[in-house]
Amino acid sequence: MSRKWSLILTTCALFIVLSLTGCYKPVDYPVIVRVLPLPKSGPETIADRSIENRPMVHTVQGQGSDVTFILAAIHGNEKAGIQLVHQLDKYLQQHPKLLEKRKVVLLPVANPDGVARNSRYNARGIDLNRNFPASNRINSNRFGRTALSEPESRFIFQLIRQYTPDRIVSIHEPLACIDYDGPSRALANRMARYCKLPIKKIGAKPGSLGSHAGVTLGIPIITLELPKGAHRFRSEYLWRQYGPALIAAIVYPYRIK
Ligand SMILES: [Zn+2]
Numbered sequence: 001m002s003r004k005w006s007l008i009l010t011t012c013a014l015f016i017v018l019s020l021t022g023c024y025k026p027v028d029y030p031v032i033v034r035v036l037p038l039p040k041s042g043p044e045t046i047a048d049r050s051i052e053n054r055p056m057v058h059t060v061q062g063q064g065s066d067v068t069f070i071l072a073a074i075h076g077n078e079k080a081g082i083q084l085v086h087q088l089d090k091y092l093q094q095h096p097k098l099l100e101k102r103k104v105v106l107l108p109v110a111n112p113d114g115v116a117r118n119s120r121y122n123a124r125g126i127d128l129n130r131n132f133p134a135s136n137r138i139n140s141n142r143f144g145r146t147a148l149s150e151p152e153s154r155f156i157f158q159l160i161r162q163y164t165p166d167r168i169v170s171i172h173e174p175l176a177c178i179d180y181d182g183p184s185r186a187l188a189n190r191m192a193r194y195c196k197l198p199i200k201k202i203g204a205k206p207g208s209l210g211s212h213a214g215v216t217l218g219i220p221i222i223t224l225e226l227p228k229g230a231h232r233f234r235s236e237y238l239w240r241q242y243g244p245a246l247i248a249a250i251v252y253p254y255r256i257k
Helices: 003-020 080-094 112-116 151-163 185-192 209-216 235-251
Strands: 059-061 066-072 102-107 167-172 175-181 221-227
Touching: 059 080, 066 080, 066 151, 066 235, 080 102, 080 167, 080 221, 080 235, 102 151, 102 235, 151 209, 167 209, 167 235, 175 185, 175 209, 185 221, 185 235, 209 221, 221 235
Parallel strands: 066 102, 066 167, 167 221
Antiparallel strands: 059 102, 175 221
16 A cells, blocks of 8 residues: 555544544534525415506504404595505504504505506406305306406405405495495494494395305405595595594404593
8 A cells, every 4th residue: 555545544544533532523614594585476375466467565464363354445446445544554553552462454455457547347347346256156247257367356365365354344435334244233333333324234246255255254344335425535534534433343342442
C-alpha cells in the first residue's frame, strides 16, 4: 500500500473512532429556509373574481365561533347596502368589544359587474340570486343553465361553506321590508325592533340565496329590503336608520345594550 493510501485510510479510521466516541461533531451550518407565500389555491379554493375579473373583496372581523355573514348588492342596481356594509365595517373596527366570541364576515359588493353597469344581473345576464342549489331552483337563461354556473354565486356559496355562518343578512332594495327564510322569524322580529321596516314574508324565490341558505341548509337568513331610492340617502342617514338592525343581527340572541 502506498503512503498516500495509508494516510487516507488512517484519517478515515480516526474520524470514525472520534465520531463514535462523540469527540467529533460536525459543524452545524445554519439552514437557510426560504419562506414561501401561502398558496392562493388549495382544496378550498375560493374564486374571488367576477366574470369581468373584478375582485370580490370580503373582510372578516373577530375570531369567535358565533358567525354572522352580511352581504350587499347581489343585485348590482341595489347599491345602498354597499355603503351600509362599509359603515358597519368601520363601526366594528371602532367597537371591538362587539366582536368578543364573534366573527363577522362582510361582502359589500356581491355582484361587482352588475354594480359597474348598474344592472340587477351579472355580466352574463344571470340573476345571481336565482343561481343557488336550492330544491326550488329553475334552470334557465336568466337563472343560469345550472346551479352555481357563475363565479360570483360560487364565491358566496364557498364563503358559506368556509365560515359556516350562524345567520346571514343579504341587503337589497326597494321593497322596504324585512323578509326571512328558514328558521329566522325570531331574528326578523329582533331586527324589526331596531329599524322602521315591517316584516313581510315575500316567499322563497327559486334558487335564491334565501332558499338555499334558509330552506336547504337551515341557516337563519334575512333579506333586508331597503326602501326605494335608498341608494340616494346620505350614508350617515342610512347608518342611523339601518345600522342598529345589523348590529342587532350580529349580537343576536343578545340584545343591544
Ligand atoms: Zn334584490
